Amino acid sequence: MEITVHRPGELTAADRGAWTALQAKAHLNGSPHLANPFLAPEFTLAVARVRGNVRVAVVREDGDPAAYFPYQRSRAGVGKAVGLGVSDSQGIVHRPGFTWEARALLRACGLVMYEYDHLAEGQGPFETGTTGRFASPVMDLDQGYDAYLAHLRQQSPKFLRSTLAKGRKLARDLGEVRYVHDERDPGALRTLIAWKSAQYRRTGRSDRFAHTWITGLVHQLFHTRGPSFAGQLSVLYAGGRPVAAHFGPRGERVLACWFPAYDPDFAKYSPGLLLHLRMAEAAAADGIAHLDLGRGQKAYKDSLKTRDITVSEGWVALPHPVALGHRAHRAPVRALRNTVLARPELFTPADRLLKRLGKIRSRYRKE
Incomplete structure (x- = not known):
């Protein structure tokens, strides 16, 4: 070797x-x-x-x-x-x-x-x-979009009926609903980043797009195009205006759901869920085997998924003082975070507190 x-x-x-x-x-x-x-x-x-x-x-x-x-x-x-x-x-x-x-x-x-x-x-x-x-929930599409919808009708019939009804109402209230699976307009990407940054702040989370390397990475991937890999921007429009968007990397068989966001002015229509269904339909037509929704349990992922895969967290190390020091610094933070995420009695109040802090922070930014 x-x-x-x-x-x-x-x-x-x-x-x-x-x-x-x-x-x-x-x-x-x-x-x-x-x-x-x-x-x-x-x-x-x-x-x-x-x-x-x-x-x-x-x-x-x-x-x-x-x-x-x-x-x-x-x-x-x-x-x-x-x-x-x-x-x-x-x-x-x-x-x-x-x-x-x-x-x-x-x-x-x-x-x-x-x-x-x-x-x-x-x-x-x-x-x-x-x-x-x-x-890490996934949406299986290897049997086609109709098979995926059949799974949803069996697993989450109320969720599917409600989401599709909201899509019809969105069209009635705003106008034609149009979906672009591979949007190449840089302005649409800027809109998505602005929505996502606002969401991070509104919910009290750290704004990933405040880190220039992450913003730079997204733009690098947006301009990466090839038969086996591309950075793909998908946008849902209603009445000619964007209401939800997603950006993530696409391989030959997997589309990774990375940065989804929507315009909060249209939250009552669940545009993010409508976007995911349109993404699944178009991805299945492109031969994508599954959409990877990413690590983390959220209500919308539980409604959309067909199964879970498993990802792991940790490290491997040599017996070295630098490794010991790094682990001593990182391990307590990880353990605390994972304990909070895994226990609803801890996560729910922590989530409420973060959102409250996010509202306060947003208020001060406006002032």
């Missing part, structure tokens, strides 16, 4: 092609989780354009590429999953039957540890350091 480390821009066209081919065949090889667009070389390249510490370890066996391991590395040797905090699938992309020893891989990459928060299934050597496993 030979392991070499590269900056993403140094990868040859052959390596990028081999990486893409591993993803394209993943579902045939019993590893469909490896087809997620967050594991694609294009996502790693986009992160590298806004973060200078991205590296890719290329593993070869008998001269042939066997695996690609993207990560970010601090000067102290702390490794993190690429795009940690915004990436919804992480790990090593590999060919069938490939095995590795986590600590040996860390040493070859000059890392004292590797931290993840959305580790994909089937990453056994990294799972030894898992501190939590979480459900």
Whole structure:
């Protein structure tokens, strides 16, 4: 086994092609989780354009590429999953039957540890350091949109009837409802970002778009177009104006639901739910196998999903003081957050408090 480390821009066209081919065949090889667009070389390249510490370890066996391991590395040797905090699938992309020893891989990459928060299934050597496993709902479309709707009618009949009725009312009240699956207007992307930032502030959450690298990453992906990967903006219009939008990466078989938002002036019509149904219909027609709604239990995800996949959070580390220090700093915060999220008696009052603080913050911003 030979392991070499590269900056993403140094990868040859052959390596990028081999990486893409591993993803394209993943579902045939019993590893469909490896087809997620967050594991694609294009996502790693986009992160590298806004973060200078991205590296890719290329593993070869008998001269042939066997695996690609993207990560970010601090000067102290702390490794993190690429795009940690915004990436919804992480790990090593590999060919069938490939095995590795986590600590040996860390040493070859000059890392004292590797931290993840959305580790994909089937990453056994990294799972030894898992501190939590979480459900990530998906909408299965491999049998077509009609089959998906049939599932919803059986699983959530009241939800489906109510949502479709709101769509008809939206058309009556505002005018023609039009859906664009792959909107190329940059102005529509700016509108989505403004909605999402306002939502973060309104609900008391940290505004991700206040971080210039995240905004830069979204714009990089918006301009990334290819047959196996693209940054895709989908917009629902009513009466000629946008009422809901979503932006996320799309692979050959998976569309990742990343940044959805809607105009709160039209909240009574549930435009976000209507948008997801339209996205599912168009994605199924494009041959997408499923929409990945992302880690986290929310009412709308429970209504739309067909099943859950599992992602993990944790780290693997060498016996090194830097790794011990990093874990000592990060572990208590993670444990507290996950405890609150997992227990409704804690989450509900915490959520109410955040929203109250968000309203206060928004009021002061207006003044």
